[in-house]
Amino acid sequence: MYGDIANKLIQDAKLTQMLETLPLYQEELVRSIVREVRDLHRDTEAVLARYGGELPTQDRKVACWIFVQHLCMRRNKRCLLAYQRLRSTRLDAMAWNDVDTMDQEVLNNLNPNEQDYLRDYSELLVDYKGEWVDVDLTGSLEPPRDLFIDVRVLKDAGEIQTEYG
Template identity: 45%
Template sequence: MYGDLADKLIAEARRSENLEQIPLYQTDIVRAVCRETRQLSALEDQALATAGSDRTKLATAGVYGLCQRRNKRCLLAYHRQRLLKLQKKAWHEQDSFETSNLSPSEQVFVREFNEVLVNVKDMFEDIDLTGSMDPPREMYVEVRCLQDAGEIQTEYGVFDLSKNSQFYVRQSDVHRLVQQKLVELVKK
């Protein structure tokens, strides 16, 4: 039935909405939906060409047109959901972003988006644009080092990041280290 494949794309988009990783791009389904949409367009044109004043054929052409538009909306919704997820991951995980599940055009988008992001960050060096918009609850936090990273210079001193060592430091000093997964916050 027309629209079944587009429904699969929407179900995939809903399923992947709350996943941490971006799932594999559904190339086969996307191509099948595009092919179905072209077929519907041809059927609509054919029905309109032969309809004359026959209301049945005009109604059939209208149904074909509605099915086309629905397929297109489903394709756009699927791609928009992936795009928003790509932007979010690229913004927060710029260095460790896995792109193996992406289509070639999505990989190009991520690469170019990262270039723009780097340029914007360079313009505002003093401000951490990737930081959380929520104010911190505590000024100091306890962190545990996940791997050896050497000495880190902060505004209030130097500390040595050796694996499994713990520190009580200002949250602003280790925010970027938490994002890079060099340290983790110790739960109290």
């Protein structure tokens, strides 16, 4: 049934969120989903060709079938994008947390495109962090909840005027 393979991929993605390490890339599932989307598209194009490329508004059964095919294709694509986004987010976190990008155990679970992405993203981060040597960019992004906080000044910038005086 359409969407079953994409459902398996999403279940795998949910399990991936709970694991410490990134598991193997589900290449066979991804290829099966892409193949299913192509088959759905080819079938839809064949039906539309019989009606001159126009949506048959008079034949409601065919119009409904085309609509369902379209929804199946969109759902599969959304599932693929969600899976890819989850993995890229995990790769970004690995790069920010200074995980060794040349570690063979890490690289074995990634496909070649992910390996290239992780390597290039890590290089970009090294260049970016190099510009801000005095500032820890990997610190928490959550603002403090205390009313009074200590501020450590790295450079004297002179007198600064804020909106509150």
